[in-house]
Amino acid sequence: MSRCLSITIVWFFASTLPISVSADPIDFKTTIEPVLRKHCWDCHGPDEANGRFRVDQLASLLNGGDSGEKAIVPGDPTSSFLIKAIRHQESGYEMPPDSDPIPEADIANIEQWITQGAKVPEHYGPAEQSRELTHWSFLPINKPVPPEFGGMDGPGGIDGFIQRKLAASGLSMSPQADRRVLIRRLFLIMHGLPPSPQRVEAFLADERPDAWERLVEEVLESPHYGERWATHWLDLVRFGETHGFETNRERPNAWPYRDWVIESFNQDKPYDEFVREQLAGDALGVDVATGYLVAGPFDAVKGQDPNLRIMQRMNELDDMINTTGTAFLGLTTGCARCHNHKFDPISQTDYYAMQAIFAGVQHADRKLPLPQETQQEIEALDAKIEQLSDKLANFLNPPAKALIATDAARASDRPAVQPKRNVERLTPVQVRFVRFTIDETNRGQPCIDELEIFCGKTNVALATTGAKATSSGDFVHPLHRLEHINDGKFGNDRSWIAKQTQNAWVQIELAETTTIDRIAWGRDRKGKYDDRLPIRYRIEVASTPGQWQLVASSADRLPAGESTAEEYHFEAFDQAEADQGRKWLAERKELQQIKTDLSNSKQVYAGTFQQPGPTHRLYRGEPAMPREQVDPGAIEVFTSLELPGDAPEQKRRLALADWITNDNNPLTARVLVNRLWQFHFGTGIVDTPSDFGRNGTPPSHPELLDWLASEFIESGWSIKHVQRLILQSSTWQQSNRPRADAMRVDAASRMLWRFPPRRLEAEGIRDSILSATGVLDLDAMGGPGFSAFEIEAENVRHYHAKEKYGPEDWRRMIYMTKVRQERDVVFGAFDCPDASQAVPRRSRSTTPLQALNLLNSRFVLQQAELFARRLESEAETATERVQLSWRLCYQRPATLEEVADAVDFIEQQGLIQFCRAMLNTNEFVFVP
DSSP, rough: OOOOGGOBBOOOOOGGGGGOOOSOOOOIIIIIIHHHHHIIIITSSSSSSSOOOOOHHHHHHHHSSSSSOOOOOOOOGGGGGHHHHHHHTTTTOOOSSSSOOOHHHHHHHHHHHHHHHHHHHHHHSSSOOOOOOOOOGOOOOOOOOOOOOOSSSOHHHHHHHHHHHHHHHHOOOBBBOOOHHHHHHHHHHHHHSSSOOOHHHHHHOOOOTTTHHHHHHHHHHHHHHHHHHHHHHHHHHTTBBOOOOOTOOOOOTOOHHHHHHHHHHHHOOOOHHHHHHHHHHHGGGGGGGGGGTSSSOOSSSSSHHHHHHHHHHHHHHHHHHHHHHHIIOOGGGGGSSSSSSSSOOOOOOHHHHHHHTTTTTTOEEEEEOHHHHHHHHHHHHHHHHHHHHHEEEEEEEEOOOSOOOTTTTTTTTTTOSSSEEEEEEEEEEEEEEEEEEEEEEESSSSSSSEEEEEETEETOGGGGTTTTEEEEEBBSSSOOOOOGGGOOSSSSOOOESSSSSEEEEEEEEEEEEEEEEEEEEOOTTTTOOOOSSEEEEEEEEETTTTOOOOEETTBBBBOOOOOOOOOOOOOOSSSHHHHHHHHHHHHHHHHHHHHHHOOOOOOOOOOOOOOOEEEEGGGOOOOOOOOEEOOOOTTTTTTTOEEEOOHHHHHHHHHHHHHTTTTTTTTHHHHHHHHHHHHHSSSSSSTTTTSSSSOOOOOHHHHHHHHHHHHHTTSSSSSHHHHHHHTTTTTTTBBBOOHHHHHHOOTTTTOOOOOOOOOOHHHHHHHHHHHHOOOOSSSSSSSOOSSEEEEESSSSSSEESOOOOOOGGSSSSSGBBOOOOOOOGGGGGGTTOOOOOOOOOOOOOOOOHHHHHHHHHHHHHHHHHHHHHHHHHHOOSSHHHHHHHHHHHHSOOEEEEEEHHHHHHHHHHHHHHHHHHHHTTTHHHOOO
């Protein structure tokens, strides 16, 4: 197909443009259309299938190709991409590409036609192409009524849809599987672990009619459910705990996102909330959830070339855009980075509108905000520490001076001013007025959080005591007001800012003349801000206005930024008073350490956010070729987020999250229930789980997909609700036995005439081995993971496979640190993704390396020994040990023939070799 398809003609009615044309009008039908057909579109025929366009239909003509460029700018040929293409000024878009250039006379006619307004005959149809979405996944979800199933009354749910599809092909469902098979299948799929022999026997003995329903609820409520289903989600969102690329440095604070995902599944967090929190958790009080945004690889080594650095940034944003499109919407949005999507209604402009959504997200660790209870605890500690500091003031040496000397004459220095709180200790003096004058700040207009004046322990400056505040002028701002200077409340939003930068003052007139001995002040008592801090100041007092007396100033303080330790001397005091002082000092030190520990907010690799600048559409995706500015948005044919170009960064992500999780979005629910179906049956109803677009495959059971999506939304987006429907269906509970008649019609079991058996994923195999041998630590949930590697900590990290394993390695595999570009030496061969890209469905290969790893690796040899020890400790005879091994590995008793063969093998090869063989059998690693 000709490369000339890669243009888009945008139509403007000529009547809207002030065009002055002297030549005779050019007729499109007789003069322009033949040239375009011959040199540009002559190979496309009359239909629009497979990217073809009709020149005789205006809408088709104007939509053009896929470059995203405006091919025609009416009245301006030089700005029209069509002219650049036919003059061969755009490499890769030459028209025609493989033959002689268009004659100059024809080009002149096209230029004149554009100059005249680019008119076409009216019967060519409307300029706007229909925006009607006809592809099945873009249509609204309509809940169908399920067909009847068997002889049951009413609709048959999942089974009704499956049975109808089978009947149309002359097939029927298989009978229900044996109870032992069902409980093993349930635990392996839902937990990734086999059930214990005791749990199997209890289920077999449970004769209650709702025994299965009870077992399903038990499995759904187990904390191991979240561990299993988080594994699937982390694959999908390309979660890794190293950066990737050449240095592949660690991300030691990435694991909290993994734990949040596990907890979310265990809590059955509504899926719409789950999605919203990952896109904008910082706005929803769930900061750790935005670990999703930066879960992908990150090129930490930035190039020296500015163009390379820009391209690296474009790649980071592309990772966020593409993952969001595939994971939540099932659309390959990343295809529109360089041109309009070739199959789906996603324009290049849509792509850059989504880039504007994520443009403020940066890869980085972020401190989690302290919980409200912790903040309250810290405030209580501050009050106690302050009280102890007041008590210790008499032991400071040298004592504070009542009147301050000049810089040149001072004998000692007090600590430099601090943003949080500064105390001026005075020789007791009677005053009515106190004035605080600021001569210089570290930057900006002066700001004071609270001005406290003490008579003993009483703050007499409070407005509630009758004290009045005046100033030299106030900065006009809704948060910062003069009344805040003595309202008794702390923090930046309860502070006063002066109007002028220098010689600003604030004054407190007390209710009556009072003897004071201390003044306290600060810029922000909560410690969040340190600008606008007075660093040169003086404090004066008076009993009557105008008779000012200097009582404190910055003259005896260390310069701003320097500090000196406080020194306490108890020798000059009697024993009892000195002992009390030492006790106060020790108590304060202990409280300060507690406060430090509480104040250390946990770091999490969840990204940081900043207000981005303008976003431009990039021609061919090239940063050096920007086109028009694009406002933040989503996919235009589905929605308009109605965000301006300068919309706040956080609001952008919230708006996108709100659209994705809207009940009317036709994609989100369909995509998720299809994923759930896939993880239950091995293949989704749509077997391209991250591509619901025109290039994906149609659903095998479209009505079932919409019925499940409707149930999902109506349940409040409950994932567990959908799983209950699946687990309690006859479809899921079928036998897995093959039938010759059905195999001839549907060998892959896509119509689900039986339950499709399949091999466990790597995590399930590894965890099942540890479970069988009895060393799996199920209590070690959450927190930093364990590593499968010995790390050579050079600038470029080198990861070497461990040679020894211990109890710290016997946790579930989801807690193994996910290293990009490296795979676990044993289980990585079982199609483990390396987290460099989103993986919606793992492949299931069969290779010699898999067999060799399970048979000969140090890990499995060690586990075989541990398995043998367990059998020896829990069973006495060889026969009993064989029977126990069958129950631990397969959840069924061994047959007499199996027992006899196994005992013979143990006598010849030993118990360890028998255990090694058991851990390598097909039955052990397959979901039945």
